[in-house]
Amino acid sequence: MYGVPMAKDFTDVAELCGVFDVNPGRARVFVEKVGVDMPIYEDFDKMIAETKPDYVIVTTVDAFHSDYIVRSLELGCNVITEKPMTTDEHKCRAILDAKEKYGKDVVVTFNYRFAPFKTKIKELLNDGVIGDIYSVHFEWMLDRVKKLGAHGTSYFRRWNARMAKSGGLLVHKSTHHFDLVNWWINQKPAKVSAFGKLNLYGAKHALYPNTTRCCECKYAKECVFSYELTPIEVEYYKNNEKFDGYWKDKCVFADDIDIYDTMAVNVEYDGGAVMSYCLNATTPYEGWKIVINGSKGRLEATEYETGFQARRPDDVVKIFDLNDNVTEYHVTRGGGDHGGGDQRIREMIFRENIPDPLGHKAGTMDGAYSILVGVAANKSIKEGKIISIDDLLKG
Ligand SMILES: NC(=O)c1ccc[n+]([C@@H]2O[C@H](COP(=O)([O-])OP(=O)(O)OC[C@H]3O[C@@H](n4cnc5c(N)ncnc54)[C@H](O)[C@@H]3O)[C@@H](O)[C@H]2O)c1
16 A cells, blocks of 8 residues: 555655564565665664654554554654544544644545545535435445455454454444445534344354354355465564464354454534445445435435446436436546545545645544444444534543
8 A cells, every 4th residue: 555656656755764563574564665775673662763854654554553653743744544543432533632742744544535536526526415414324345255355354364353453334434435425525523323243154054163264264165255365464474473463263162252244333523414334344245335315405325336237337426406306526536546436535635735625634523423423333332322423522
């Protein structure tokens, strides 16, 4: 996302000056792949003191983002952080406090916003084509089909499957989706209720006994979820397991999996809209469907990311007015990662003076409101209550 493009496309405006990772072997592979001669550090503060960067780019495990964001701000650096900004309300408040105290820049890289199809929806809603927003119905699917990549299953093979590391999929993954809705409808989430289930993965659903990891599993040939590490994953991860024991092919039936694979969330927004949202990591194909109802009509949009339906050349947004008319907007499918969003967000981050009329660039409050819906949803699932975002935000 950052290393190779910075070394290739942004040398006129950006310079990589150092890398820190708890796994020095992986940091070494990163430096080799990027092809820039830069020092590797095993001490974060030392890296900042010696390299004096303008920006720190935080791409570590979700639950540790806040440690590096807050420390970077304390040490006088601006921050670019991967999503989710963080994983719970306490860390969120620590980031907001540090941002306020040290007055530095924090960019949260919501690359989904930058994909042309999602941008089109923002444009239409901003233009008021369906008027005031009354309700949102949003479904996101993460697939489990091996030949399609089984992206949904992949979250259950490593740290993402532990609530303490990722906040579960309602934080780790849905932060993108909740951010899109907050941005699209221009309202803030206020109250949340939710349900969550683990239907397919985890020890309770194990298809085979004594499972550890795919590359050592005697059931690998027959297991529908077995996974073979790719050559680049072997280089980055398997070859460096001696440093931290991090497996990227852990069994999806491991007994420490404590996140959900099936989730339903209701949200009430401060501007009056309500949303019903579902996330499912067990589906036959990947993609999403949204309906937004407003005072002047209705928007419907679908994007298929895997499976035969993903072979279409464009994605379509339909606007229904109140006179039985429908207008279709066809958006050519973006080239590049995340529907063309990654290249566009890099331009916005690294180059100055890029016009931003739709407010694509996201900061700490966007990061906060998008994760807090997921944090509130997890709390609601656990406690069986409706959770107020304001209470989480203010503590
Ligand atoms: N925006 C997107 O579309 C997108 C896509 C994928 C991942 N991400 C985000 O990028 C981040 C990294 O994800 P990934 O899949 O590359 O994870 P990864 O596990 O492959 O890499 C994480 C790295 O962090 C290192 N690390 C672990 N604990 C650390 C600590 N305490 N301090 C410093 N380094 C530590 C690990 O050694 C590893 O090299 C996550 O926050 C994830 O949510 C975003």
